[in-house]
Amino acid sequence: MDLFIAHEVVFPLTAGRLVIPPASVEYALPVSFSFFSREERYTLRSDSIAITVLPLPPPANATNVVGEGLRLDLQIDPATSRVGEPVEASVTISGIxxxxxxxxxxxxxxxxxxxxxxxxxxxxxxxxxxxxxxKTFHYLAVPDSSGNFVLPEVRYPYFHATAGRYETATAPPRALAVAPGAEPRAARILPPLLPARGELAADSLSRRLGWQGWLALLLVPPLIAWLARHRWRRAPATAAVAADPRLTPLGRLEREFLAVLASYVSDPFARDGDGLAQALRAAGVDSAVADHVKRLRDRLRAARYGPRGLGDAAELAEEIEQVLRVLGAEGSIGARRPHAIVTVLLLLLVPLTAVAQTPSAEALFEAGALRAAADSFAARAAREPRDPAHWYNLGATLYRAGADGKATAAWIRAARLAPRDPAIRRALRLLPAPDPVTEQLLRVGWATPVEWGLVAAGGWLVVWLLVAAGSRRRVGIALFGAVALGASVVGGIEWRRRDQAIAVAIADGVPVRAAPYGGASAAASVPAGGALLVGRRYGPWVEVHRADGIHGWVLGEEIAGL
Structure with missing residues (x-):
């Protein structure tokens, strides 16, 4: 009698009642010993087995590893290395x-x-x-800084199935000595780091204004100019008098006197008729002063149109000056209203400074831990993307590490935030564009779109302030109007250029393939730092194109978006 035993080991992955299905075997036996005898087939089937799987007890250190007698071994080879040289490490777990x-x-x-x-x-x-x-896990570690390091103790908790308790397999610490090595690209000029600045004033102001603030800057100045032209005419009249050289001193005083009357009494019938004194008292002028003003108006009319002419012009001019001083003192509150409104508008343009903190990424950079410094600067840039110093420092770290493509992308981001910063400008000259198309795509203007918008808003505001003041200097109005229009056009062009989806090749010779898969032929290649226009995505692949005819697909991990 033959006996066959098949062993299978199963590991339940969930708690509860599990049923192992029955095992079956099929066989055939001949009816006779003849070679041509027919066979009869039979099937044997076992019973199913129900198993109750108990859940693991509440773990103290949250693990679902089950085993017996697990051991942990940590190895580092070699134990001494140099900066930039790889070190092999392995962790082996053994047991049941x-x-x-x-x-x-x-x-x-x-x-x-x-x-x-x-x-x-x-x-x-x-x-x-x-x-x-x-089970052995292998690692490859590359040190970026020199010194004596210790890989701390490794702990591996698990549940001991036989003992019914949690245990921990441990591996002792391992020491690793790293000697200084040759720094990559040491012959190149290394740009210094910049202190963190926080969000720039123009960006902060634009963000706080929002679209409502920009709309107010567009609509409020014309409204104020209209109100000023209809309510406060003292300043326009004075400017007109001073600008007209054909008037005599008494004529200018008379013109100013009439302008002051118009500022108190807007109704021309009351201003020219017998109700002037009553209208002045209603406007808040003292009763005696109102009566004196009415008599002075009548004397001016009699002196100008009467048979005796002007009479004593000097005495009349002195009296007009006294009345103007009295009316000016009483109307000073109303006269300051336009200035108060203008002051409120100008306060909208006061820059707000931001205070930034300086983490320890600079120390990592100085110590030569370039990878760790780059990660720290990248975390800062992700946390405060409007601070150009973070992007610049990230680019400086990547440039020092030899990652020119990534450095170009980071420095372009910094230049778009602070286009006139001399340190950023010098850094960009260290990595010139590899081709004319890239130079055109990565061009950064003299100012940001927000700054051009603020210049346009300032010109627009000055234009309407001149109109509100009643200025007849059309050259000034035209000049500031041209400034507002020109800044708007240039800012729109800069905004449109930056609105394009642009990416930078971060590896040297990035292949541009004809189709989105690795086996497709490469129609062209883009050097590190080359710019590409980004289109649609297909899984890990990105469609790119340029004006020089390059069109195809690249891996998303080989480019960095701006």
Whole structure:
């Protein structure tokens, strides 16, 4: 009698009642011993087996690893290295359990190491009829700074199935000495770092204004000019008098006197008739002063149109000056109204400064931990994207590390925020555009669109202030109007240029393929720092094109968007 036994090991993944289905086997037996005898077929089937899977007890350190006698081993080769030279590290977990499902342990690498996970090896064996083996995780670490480092103790908690409790496999710390190495691109000029500035004043003002504030700057100045022209005519009349050289001194005083009367009494019939004194008293002028003003008006009319002519012009002029001083003192509150409104408008343009904090990324940069410094500056830029110093410092770190494409993208972002900053301008000259198309796409104007908008708003405001003041200097109005119009046009052009979806190649010789898959032929290649116009996406692939005829697909990880 022959006996066949098949062993299978199963690992339940969920708690509860599980049913193992029955096993079956089919076989055939000949009816006779003849070669041509027919066969009869039979099927054997076992019973199903129900298993109750208990959940793991409440873990103290939240793990779902189950095993027995797990051991942990940490190896570093070599134990001494130099800056920029790779170090191989491996963590091996061995013991009894479902080896394939054991997760990766947590390694806390010191600051200043670039870590790249490598392959994972699984070896399965048996131990007294149970599944056992080992699982090894390999890493490749590149130090960016020199010094003596310690890879801390590695802990791997698991649930011991036989003992019914949680245990922890540990690996002792490992020391690693890193000697100074040759810094990449040491022959190149290394740009200095910039202190954090926070959001620029123009961007902060634009963000606080919002579309409502810009609309107010567009509509409020004409409204104020209209109100000033209809309510406060003292200043326009005075300017007109001073500008007319044909009037005599008494004529100018008379013109100013009539303008002051118009500012108090807007009704021409009351101003020219017998009700002038009553209208002045209604406007808040003292009763005696109102009566004196009416008599002075009548004397002026008699002196100008009467048979005796002007009479004593000097005495009349002195009396007019006294009345103007009295009326000017009483009307000073009303005369200051336009200035108060103008002051409120000008306060909208007062820049607000921002205070920024300086984290420790600069220390990492000075120590040569370029990867860690770049990550820190990138985190700052993501947290405060309107601060040009963060983007500039990120570009300086990447430039020092030799990543020219990424440095170009970061510096262009900084230049778009602070286009006139001399440090950013000098940094961009370190990485010139590789081709004319890139130079055209990455061109940064003299000012940002927001700054051009503020210049246009300032010119627009001055135009209407001149109109409100009754200025007849059309040259000034035309000049500031041209400033407002020109700034609006230039700002619109700059905004349209920046509104394009542009990306920069971050690797040298990025292939532009004819179709979105790796096996497609490369029709062209773009050098590091080359600019591309971005189109649609297809999975990890991005469609790009340029004015020089380059059109195709590149991997999204090979470009950096602006």
């Amino acid at each position: 359990g479902n080896v394939s499902l054991w997760p990766e342990p947590a390694l806390k690498w010191p600051t200043g190491f670039r870590v790249y996970p490598a392959q994972t090896e699984v070896r399965v064996a048996t131990d007294a009829g149970r599944i056992a083996g080992s």
